[in-house]
Amino acid sequence: MNSCARLQLVADEVVAALTPVVRDLRITEDELHAAGDYLNRLGQAGMCRSLLDIAFAMTAVDTRRAGIPGTRTNLEGPLYRPGAPERANGSSMIERDLSADADLLILSGKVRDATTGSPLSGVELDFWHADEHGLYDRDGNHLRGIVRSDENGDYRIESVLPIDYAEHQNDPIGELLDELGRTSFRAAHIHLKVRVDGVERLTTQFFRSDSPHLEHDYVIGAVSDDLVATPKHVGERDGHPLYEMTFDIDVPPLTDDAGGNR
Ligand SMILES: [Fe+2]
Incomplete structure (x- = not known):
């Protein structure tokens, strides 16, 4: 189906x-016009894509x-940055002084082949997440890093516990x-990309079980x-x-397409 025919189908x-x-x-004409005015403002703010993502991206994924x-x-979200530093298994992604209210985190787990259940070694796990204030490091590599699973398929990385953060306020x-x-709160989460031999297999994020916005x-x-830890x-x-x-x-x-939706 060409793009024109698909557009016609979707529009219908x-x-x-x-x-x-x-x-x-x-629905009244006044309500339709109020919705149109809102969509105009949404477009002027450059946020139509974000609204569709909020509503429908996970269904598409x-x-x-x-x-x-x-x-x-x-979802990958907007704050992934390629080129995070490689971290030794068991080392830390903390690169800044922490505030007094930071909770330290030791994150670990097993990496397996989803088809066979066998442990996979040497898998690249590319983590990034918000800090104890709900903020991402947009310039440096604080709380960003790549760790590889060991010969038993295990990984371990140290960080801080992320907290919930609000967007779109x-x-x-x-x-x-x-x-x-x-509200526009995200439940506290850790983003992750998984690569095998340099090829992306998975983009995901997993959530704190004690998040008030879960x-x-x-x-x-x-x-x-299944994405709650x-x-x-x-x-x-x-x-x-x-x-x-x-x-x-x-x-x-x-x-063909293992990435997360941006
Ligand atoms: Fe995020």
């Missing part, structure tokens, strides 16, 4: 799906990856979420039980609480 289906909504909810074994794919998307009685992350469908308090180090968290990774087979 969208109109057909929305027509009963307009009819059954008795799950549909694209349906039937492929392995850890569930998730002062833009048209935040305004809409506010009107809907929702049940209502504003990205619809992002959180699922539990931090366990195991002591103190350098005046900071120390947690351990395990997240095992089942590497999907090589496919």
